[in-house]
Every structure is written in structure tokens, then in C-alpha cells.
Amino acid sequence: MSNNKIRGNVEGVSRSRLERLEALLQMQMDATLLLDPEIGKELVSFTSETGREVALFVDRRGRLIDLAVGDASTVGLGDHDLRRGSHRLAGVRCIHTHPGSSDQLSSVDLSALRQLRLDCMAVIAAAEPHRGSVAFLVPNDLGEPAIEVAGPMNYERLCSFAWKEPVDFLEKSHTASPVWTNKEEPEKAFLIGLTGTGEEEPLAELAQLAETAGALVVGAITQRLDKPDPATYLGSGKVRELSLAVQVARADLLIVDDEVSPAQQRRLENLTGARVVDRTALILDIFASRARTREGQLQVELAQLQYLLPRLMGQGIALSRLGGGIGTRGPGETKLETDRRHLRRRISEIEAELSQVRKHRERLRQSRQRFDMPLLSMVGYTNAGKSTLSSRLVDMYGPQGGPSPGGEDKLFATLDPTTRRIRVPGQFDFLLSDTVGFIRKLPHGLVRAFRATLEEIVAADLLLHVVDAAHSDAVEQMNTVEKVLSEIGAEDKPVITVLNKIDKLQSDTIDPMLVPKGAWVAVSAHTGEGLEKLLTMVTSLLPRQLVTVDALIPYEQGKMIDQAHRLGKVHCVKYQTDGILIGAEIPQALAGVWQKEGWTLTDGGNRE
Ligand SMILES: Nc1nc2c(ncn2[C@@H]2O[C@H](COP(=O)(O)OP(=O)(O)OP(=O)(O)O)[C@@H](O)[C@H]2O)c(=O)[nH]1
Ligand SMILES: [Mg+2]
Incomplete structure (x- = not known):
């Protein structure tokens, strides 16, 4: 099944060295052995010569199905969908080398074993005498997957290790356990963040993001720090507490409320044994799952790749090894490209395609301007009610009538801008465009990648800044939106602040903190209250020559x-x-x- 190609970081490795590795992919080994000793020798000699890890994947018939080369902690796993086999486990084992004399499995190795449901995960030290260890998934008392490690042991014992026994035991004894069969089981996420003063629920938004991405939040820890610890994000004492809490909660995933450096990420991964995803990667993941139009998908993929590129350069992240899950998913249900050699090429392809899309959009915009149909753009924090308000207005005043796509109680429900026409009786027509919501700590790459979408905002004649007036963080959310607007050069646009969801307010009065200097109106997109006033304001404020x-x-x-x-x-x-x-x-x-x-x-x- 192999295409004879070695994946991963092979830059600078001599052609002849690679050919020797490639030749292995033609081989077949005795299926009862964990590893053919001769093949194992090839792997360790490669690692001693190049200083790079190499990972071999072998199926149950002893066929060598994949080989990948990486830095100390980055070994790709390729596109093999290991989860789709007929076995309860993946039916594939991984044997990889560690440079030097390290003969123990790292927490990242163990987490890969668990995530990919490998038959087993083995490591061999590149230095003589090539001692190594092997780990298996075993059912614990509750029938859940736990990990058992054998070794370190000497090379001969490792190669002839009876790997099939624990595999059979697990597959036979737990045929009924849903843990092993439910592939859609949500990833269990543990959240960490820093707090300032007086925040009531500092991680509430992160939790909502995590759930939107499909994770199950199983715990959270915050620490009061002015700025993140440069080594481990949280302070070292707190990380010890975290590591224990992560194990107790059996979390697979650790989500950090800020963007972290590749080094911080790796350290946290090693200290907790959980895969680490930061806020940026999480938001990008949600965007990837939401993007529907070609343009939206291209924009998100570009932002994702630009985020990944510097992270794959250094010693890298465990992402490529771990194969799947939040943070590794590209738009349109694809898996993100994590091969460095292909990454740059893909980035330039996307950029070229996007520039075509932009030209097209520009032409559209010009044709609209021919008759000066004014353009209104909804802006606002995610979940403020932009789509709901927009569809309500279209239902009331849209020339076509009929239902229109409404809002959803999910973050980033709207990703691709939709523009509808509104016809106010006795007034002129205008176009209303619903856009992507903003969020605190919006990833920078995303703002850049979404330039075309955001241009819609910059091109607008009037902005409707929709605010969820019933949200406890409404003021902060308004500030965030204003900040993003000035980042994209739209701070001088005329704005009407639309304080939405007043039906949810406890009292009849609006919090004075929410009342802006300029034009504003209180509405409820649900009940329709205030919408006529909004339209009157729109028609009087639209600057038209x-x-x-x-x-x-x-x-x-x-x-x-x-x-x-x-x-x-x-x-x-x-x-x-x-x-x-x-x-x-x-x-x-x-x-x-x-x-x-x-x-x-x-x-x-x-x-x-
Ligand atoms: N009670 C109440 N709920 C509202 C109102 N307007 C919107 N909502 C709800 O708020 C949630 C978010 O609405 P959306 O219209 O999707 O918000 P959005 O601003 O478009 O969100 P994104 O597209 O994610 O940026 C939905 O569950 C709506 O039903 C309102 O006036 N009152
Ligand atoms: Mg929306």
C-alpha cells in the first residue's frame, strides 16, 4: 500500500541514505515479531547518523506500511486512517527511535498510542545497546483504556516481544465496551488561563469555544499572573497541580486561553501528557469547520497554515504525530497539511486562488456602486445576534420575503458574509451584509486572512454594531469590536450601536455603561421591538450624495x-x-x- 515515500523532515538527508530507508518499505517481516532485528538496526543507524527520529508503522501481517522522519518530537503519521480498520484497535503498531540513549516512552508517545488506538507503541534508543520499551492499551477496572508499559528491556527481548497477546486480550475481553467503538466520542478538554482582577468566570468563553469545537470540558485551572510564564505558561508549582488534575480528569486535550509558543506547548505536553492546543488554534479549528464557501475555506486554511508553519520549523509539536482531533482539522473535513515540504507550496497556491476571488469580489462591489445602492454592514461580537437581526429585517422588509438563514446559539455561526436587499416602504433600498463575528484575542493571522470579508465592512456606508446587551461582558465585547474595527481601518465609519436582546434584560433600563457617544437604539431581534426605530435611524443616517x-x-x-x-x-x-x-x-x-x-x-x- 505504500507509495515508497518517506514522509517528514528529510531535508538535508542524502539521497542514498533515504533510498536505504525507502527500501525497507518493500519488506515484510515475521508477523509474530514486534520488530525484525535487521530492520530495527537500519532505523537506529539512520537516527545515529542524522540525529533524527524515525517512526515505522507495521500492520498485523507484518507489512511495513509507513515510515516518517522527524525532529526529536515531530514524526508525522501520514494519511493512513488508522481508525477505520475492522479491528477494535488500529491494527497498526508504531516503532520509533529516540536519538541518544533515551529508552523510555515520552508522554507524547503514550498520548499518541491512546489517540490513534495503536496496537502498541515502542521506542528504541539509537545509542548502543539499543534498549527500548513498549506500551499497550489495556482495559482498566472500568473498562476504559489505560496504558501499560513494558521495559526498558534489551534489544533482543524487545524485538521478539509477544505483542499480539495484550492486543488479543484487549480486543476479546472488551468487545462490548463502547469506549473502544465510539469513534465520535468527544475529546476531553481541560482548560487553563490567566486571570486579571475581578473576572467572574474567566474561562467561560474558552469553555464555550471548546464546546463549539466539539470537546467535552472536564476541568479548568486559572492562575493570577500579569503575564504568562515564559517556560510553561502557568507557574511551575501550578503546572504540577495541573498535571495531576489532568490525569484525574482523564483529559486528552489541554486548551490554553492565550496563544503559546511552540516551546511552551511542548513543555506543557511533556509535563501533562495531554495534547496542547492554544486559543488561536481552537478558534481556527472552529472557523475551519464553519467555512462553507470556497473563499471562506481558503481564507481559513491559509490562516491555519500560517499558524502552523513556524511551529513545524522548530522541534515542533506533537500535532502531526497525533493524527486527528481539534487543532488538526482543515476546512471541508480535510486534514491539515503538516508536511513542511508541501506547506509553503500550498500557501502560495491558496494565495493565488484568493487573489482571483478578491478580484471577482471587487468587480461585484463596483457593479453595485454603479447605482449607489448603499451598503450596511453588521459588525459585532460573536453571538451578539447579527444573523438573527439580519434575517428578521429581511423577513420584514426583504423584497423576496420568505424565510432566511437565521442565527444560531453557537460561536461563529456565520463565517461567510451574506448580503441581502432591504426595501423600506416609502424609502430607498439598501444592502445589508451579515459578517463574521469578532472575538477577544482574535488571532492576527485570521484578521489578515479574512481581509476580503472584512473589506465588506470597510466598503460599507454605515455600520450596525450589534451588541448583546444582556451579556455580562457586554462592555468588554464592545471594546473588542471597536479595537478590531480600528485595526482594519474602519474606525471612522458612521456607526449605529444596536443594543440587542433587550427582551432578556432584567430591568427596563439600559446599563449606562453600554450607551455610546454616537447614535444608538435598543432592540430585540426576537420580539421585533425597536426595529422600526432602527430603520428610521438608518435612513436618516445613511450618507448619500x-x-x-x-x-x-x-x-x-x-x-x-x-x-x-x-x-x-x-x-x-x-x-x-x-x-x-x-x-x-x-x-x-x-x-x-x-x-x-x-x-x-x-x-x-x-x-x-
Ligand atoms: N433573547 C434573545 N436572543 C437573541 C436575540 N437575538 C439573537 N438571539 C439569540 O442569540 C444567539 C446568537 O444569535 P446569532 O444571530 O447567531 O448571532 P451572531 O451575532 O450572528 O453570531 P455569529 O455569527 O456567531 O457571530 C441565537 O441563539 C439567537 O437566537 C434577541 O433579541 N433576544
Ligand atoms: Mg451570525
């Missing part, structure tokens, strides 16, 4: 009257024998068209 014209329009161009009604204000219409006489205020661009057709009676300039 209207020019006053008198024109005589031929009858066959009667639709122009309709257009004048929709885009401007019509003062009088007279149906004469030679055409329709109209006096109106219309957008400059439309006036230009009328003038070119020779319909205007005055010079089309502004009389006022």
Missing part, C-alpha cells in the same frame, strides 16, 4: 421611475404625452446616466 434633477423620461424607460423611488426621493411625477416628467433627488451615478441619455431638463446639478 443625492442630486436634484428634473427629467423627462420616455415611457418605455418607465422602470427608471421605479429606480428613482428606490434609490432616492421622488417629489413629483407627471404623465405627459411626450413622456414622464419627474422631479426627484437621486444618486449622482443615476443622474449621470439620465444626463447621458439626454433626459434631464436642467443640468443635473444640485439646485439646493
Whole structure:
């Protein structure tokens, strides 16, 4: 099944050295052995010569199905979907080398064993006499997977280790246990974060993000620190407490409330034995699962790869070894590219495709501007109610009527901007676009990657800043949104602050802290309260450059009257024998068209 390619970090390894490794992939070994001693010698000699770890994956028939080379803690696992075999375990074992004389399995090794349900995970020290250890999954009293390690032992004993016995025992004795069969079981996540003063539930939002990503939150620890510990994020004493708590809670995943460096991540992984994902990777993961349009998917994948690139450069993260789960999922249910050699190529491919998409969007925007249809953009913190409000307005005033996609009580329910037309009776039409929600500590790469989407905001004539007025952190959320707006150069746009969800407020009065300096209105997208007032405000605030014209329009161009009604204000219409006489205020661009057709009676300039 192999394509004879060695994966992972093979840069700088001589061709002949690689060919010797590749040749192994043609081999078959005695299925009863854990490892053929000759093959094992090839692996350790590779590691002693290059200083790089190598991992071999062998199936139950003794076929060598994959080989990967990596730095001390990065060995890729390839695209083999180990979880899809007919066995309860993966049906594949992993034997890998450690440079030097380290003959014990690391916590990352053990966590890979668990995550991938490997038949077993073995390590051999590259230094003579090549001692090693092997670990198996075994059922504990509760029928849950626990880990048993054999060794360290000498090389001969390791190679001939009766690996099949524990595997059979587990598969036979626990045929009924759901733990082994339920592949959709959520990852158990433990949260950590730093707190400032007086925050009531510092990790509430992180917990919501983790759940949105499909994890089950099993515990949380916070520490009051001004800034993260450079080595381990939390202080060293706290990390000891954490490591114990993670084990007790049987967490597979540790989620950090801030972005951490690759070194911090690796240390935390080694100290706790859980895979570590930071806030940025978590948000990117959610975005990846939410992106629906091609553009959205490209933007997220780009941000993910840019996040990964520097992390795969150094000694790296365990991500590529661990194969699956939160933080490793790309858009459209793909697995993220984690091979460094391919990463840069993929990044430039995406950038090229995105620039095409941007050009297309730019053309769209220009065609819209031809008649100056004003554009309103909803902005706001995630879950503020932008989509709900937008669909409510479309239901009430959209020309097509009918149901429209509403909101969801999930973070980042909306990722791709949707633009709808609103027609207010007796007023002009405008376009309303619903955009991606903002969040505290929004990953920077994401802001950059979502440039095209955010351009929609920058291009808007008026912003509706939607706020969940019933949220306990509403003020902080408003500040976050304002900060992002200024980051993308939209701070000078006219804004109406829409204090939403007033139906949920305990008292009738709005918290004065929420009342902004500029225009604002209190509404409920659910009950519809305040929406008319909002629209009145919109129509009076939309900055439009209207020019006053008198024109005589031929009858066959009667639709122009309709257009004048929709885009401007019509003062009088007279149906004469030679055409329709109209006096109106219309957008400059439309006036230009009328003038070119020779319909205007005055010079089309502004009389006022
Ligand atoms: N009680 C109440 N709930 C509301 C109101 N408006 C929205 N919601 C709820 O708030 C949740 C989030 O609404 P969405 O419209 O998805 O929020 P959003 O701002 O579009 O969120 P993202 O797309 O994730 O950024 C949903 O469960 C809505 O039903 C409101 O006026 N009152
Ligand atoms: Mg939304």
C-alpha cells in the first residue's frame, strides 16, 4: 500500500541514505515479531547518523506500511486512517527511535498510542545497546483504556516481544465496551488561563469555544499572573497541580486561553501528557469547520497554515504525530497539511486562488456602486445576534420575503458574509451584509486572512454594531469590536450601536455603561421591538450624495421611475404625452446616466 515515500523532515538527508530507508518499505517481516532485528538496526543507524527520529508503522501481517522522519518530537503519521480498520484497535503498531540513549516512552508517545488506538507503541534508543520499551492499551477496572508499559528491556527481548497477546486480550475481553467503538466520542478538554482582577468566570468563553469545537470540558485551572510564564505558561508549582488534575480528569486535550509558543506547548505536553492546543488554534479549528464557501475555506486554511508553519520549523509539536482531533482539522473535513515540504507550496497556491476571488469580489462591489445602492454592514461580537437581526429585517422588509438563514446559539455561526436587499416602504433600498463575528484575542493571522470579508465592512456606508446587551461582558465585547474595527481601518465609519436582546434584560433600563457617544437604539431581534426605530435611524443616517434633477423620461424607460423611488426621493411625477416628467433627488451615478441619455431638463446639478 505504500507509495515508497518517506514522509517528514528529510531535508538535508542524502539521497542514498533515504533510498536505504525507502527500501525497507518493500519488506515484510515475521508477523509474530514486534520488530525484525535487521530492520530495527537500519532505523537506529539512520537516527545515529542524522540525529533524527524515525517512526515505522507495521500492520498485523507484518507489512511495513509507513515510515516518517522527524525532529526529536515531530514524526508525522501520514494519511493512513488508522481508525477505520475492522479491528477494535488500529491494527497498526508504531516503532520509533529516540536519538541518544533515551529508552523510555515520552508522554507524547503514550498520548499518541491512546489517540490513534495503536496496537502498541515502542521506542528504541539509537545509542548502543539499543534498549527500548513498549506500551499497550489495556482495559482498566472500568473498562476504559489505560496504558501499560513494558521495559526498558534489551534489544533482543524487545524485538521478539509477544505483542499480539495484550492486543488479543484487549480486543476479546472488551468487545462490548463502547469506549473502544465510539469513534465520535468527544475529546476531553481541560482548560487553563490567566486571570486579571475581578473576572467572574474567566474561562467561560474558552469553555464555550471548546464546546463549539466539539470537546467535552472536564476541568479548568486559572492562575493570577500579569503575564504568562515564559517556560510553561502557568507557574511551575501550578503546572504540577495541573498535571495531576489532568490525569484525574482523564483529559486528552489541554486548551490554553492565550496563544503559546511552540516551546511552551511542548513543555506543557511533556509535563501533562495531554495534547496542547492554544486559543488561536481552537478558534481556527472552529472557523475551519464553519467555512462553507470556497473563499471562506481558503481564507481559513491559509490562516491555519500560517499558524502552523513556524511551529513545524522548530522541534515542533506533537500535532502531526497525533493524527486527528481539534487543532488538526482543515476546512471541508480535510486534514491539515503538516508536511513542511508541501506547506509553503500550498500557501502560495491558496494565495493565488484568493487573489482571483478578491478580484471577482471587487468587480461585484463596483457593479453595485454603479447605482449607489448603499451598503450596511453588521459588525459585532460573536453571538451578539447579527444573523438573527439580519434575517428578521429581511423577513420584514426583504423584497423576496420568505424565510432566511437565521442565527444560531453557537460561536461563529456565520463565517461567510451574506448580503441581502432591504426595501423600506416609502424609502430607498439598501444592502445589508451579515459578517463574521469578532472575538477577544482574535488571532492576527485570521484578521489578515479574512481581509476580503472584512473589506465588506470597510466598503460599507454605515455600520450596525450589534451588541448583546444582556451579556455580562457586554462592555468588554464592545471594546473588542471597536479595537478590531480600528485595526482594519474602519474606525471612522458612521456607526449605529444596536443594543440587542433587550427582551432578556432584567430591568427596563439600559446599563449606562453600554450607551455610546454616537447614535444608538435598543432592540430585540426576537420580539421585533425597536426595529422600526432602527430603520428610521438608518435612513436618516445613511450618507448619500443625492442630486436634484428634473427629467423627462420616455415611457418605455418607465422602470427608471421605479429606480428613482428606490434609490432616492421622488417629489413629483407627471404623465405627459411626450413622456414622464419627474422631479426627484437621486444618486449622482443615476443622474449621470439620465444626463447621458439626454433626459434631464436642467443640468443635473444640485439646485439646493
Ligand atoms: N433573547 C434573545 N436572543 C437573541 C436575540 N437575538 C439573537 N438571539 C439569540 O442569540 C444567539 C446568537 O444569535 P446569532 O444571530 O447567531 O448571532 P451572531 O451575532 O450572528 O453570531 P455569529 O455569527 O456567531 O457571530 C441565537 O441563539 C439567537 O437566537 C434577541 O433579541 N433576544
Ligand atoms: Mg451570525
